[in-house]
Amino acid sequence: MxxxxxxxxxxxxxxxxxxxxxxxxxxxxxxxxxxxxxxxxxxxxxxxxxxxxxxxxxxxxxxxxxxxxxxxxxxxxxxxxxxxxxxxxxxxxxxxxxxxxxxxxxxxxxxxxxxxxxxxxxxxxxxxxxxxxxxxxxxxxxxxxxxxxxxxxxxxxxxxxxxxxxGVLMNFFTGKYHTPTEELRIFMFSDMKSSTAIAEQLGHIKYFELLKEYYADFTEAIIQHSGEIYQYVGDEIIISWRYEDGIANNNCIKCFFAMKKDLQKRTEWYSTNYGIAPTFKAGFHFGKVTTGEIGVLKKEIIFTGDVLNTTARIQGLCNQYNVDILISRDLCQSLLLEPEFRMQSLGRKELKGKEQDLELFTVID
Structure with a gap:
């Protein structure tokens, strides 16, 4: 054993x-x-x-x-x-x-x-x-x-x-991405709901303090489900998995619901300290990316590939469909979700810059 x-x-x-x-x-x-x-x-x-x-x-x-x-x-x-x-x-x-x-x-x-x-x-x-x-x-x-x-x-x-x-430090030390490498990865683009209105309500300093707490509350869920934080972009966080890690035990989807649960646990705390309780929406997709080191004055390990643009556009449709989570059909077909999760098709949607329509699903727990 x-x-x-x-x-x-x-x-x-x-x-x-x-x-x-x-x-x-x-x-x-x-x-x-x-x-x-x-x-x-x-x-x-x-x-x-x-x-x-x-x-x-x-x-x-x-x-x-x-x-x-x-x-x-x-x-x-x-x-x-x-x-x-x-x-x-x-x-x-x-x-x-x-x-x-x-x-x-x-x-x-x-x-x-x-x-x-x-x-x-x-x-x-x-x-x-x-x-x-x-x-x-x-x-x-x-x-x-x-x-x-x-x-x-x-x-x-x-x-x-x-x-x-x-992970980034070890990759720099080992030189893993010194030469560009093609990988299969899953991405989650997560965005805080009504962030502009919240920033105007709180002011820039108070809003920044809220963001720090908001991101900190996601840490445990991301670690427990083998996720890697790729970037923070304002109120958006991009999380990535190697394909095998994200599919195993449905880590990528379970990470979303664990993040949501951890945030809900602190609803009262956020309401007391900031007068609001932040919520978020997320889009999921997977595909091939090229991974490598880039930059001279400041080096970074970055991903390039159509999958990132597609995932961002999927996440941007959450408000239109009035759901918190949207997943591409390609990723849905790779998952074997437990009975506690239910997939629901929302039909096909033409994404900007894509020649073919993409069928989108939401997950209900």
């Missing part, structure tokens, strides 16, 4: 693992540089841990575990706690937190490593005497610089990943 991880768990793992790799690789680099620079010229060797195979394995495992621990704390907890702070304040507050954490880790790992090196009990007084010497030694300062460097690299990775998206 295979273990099936949820989309959210898989996403978290792919974001946390790089922290472990950053810490492991930086630890190895520092050790190599240190050996090349000073070798055995330390004046005080008593507090320094001599690297043997057993200590190397322990140190590598410890570095990896510390990196994974920091990644877990960073992504699961601290990102939420400091989400509304500026970039600089985030780095400062997180650095203070992690310095205290690393001091605790040092108090745990040094005695263990020293006891392994000397092949004696961790409770032997010699271990703790050497630990005292270590805290006031140049070796300790060198270790602190290494840990601080690993920490700063981790924090910058976290912030960059959060701002441009982990």
């Amino acid at each position: 295979s273990l099936q991880l949820s989309s959210k768990t898989r996403r978290n793992l792919t974001r946390i693992i790089p922290f472990g790799i950053i810490w492991l690789v930086s630890g190895w680099v520092f050790w190599i540089v240190e050996q090349a620079a000073v070798g055995n010229s330390y004046q005080d060797q008593s507090s320094r841990i001599t690297m043997n195979f057993e200590v190397f394995l322990f140190s590598s495992a410890a570095l990896m575990i510390v990196g994974l621990l920091i990644g877990t704390i960073e992504l699961i907890y601290l990102n939420q706690v400091f989400s509304k702070k500026s970039f600089t304040k985030k780095i400062v507050y997180k650095t203070i937190f992690y310095i205290l954490l690393l001091l605790i880790i040092t108090f745990i790992t040094y005695p263990i490593a020293k006891s392994l090196e000397l092949d004696i009990s961790i409770f032997d007084p010699r271990v703790w005497h050497m630990f005292g010497d270590y805290l006031t030694s140049i070796t300790h300062l060198s270790t602190d610089i290494q840990l601080a460097t690993s920490l700063l690299v981790s924090l910058f990775y976290s912030e960059i990943s959060e701002n441009i998206g982990h």
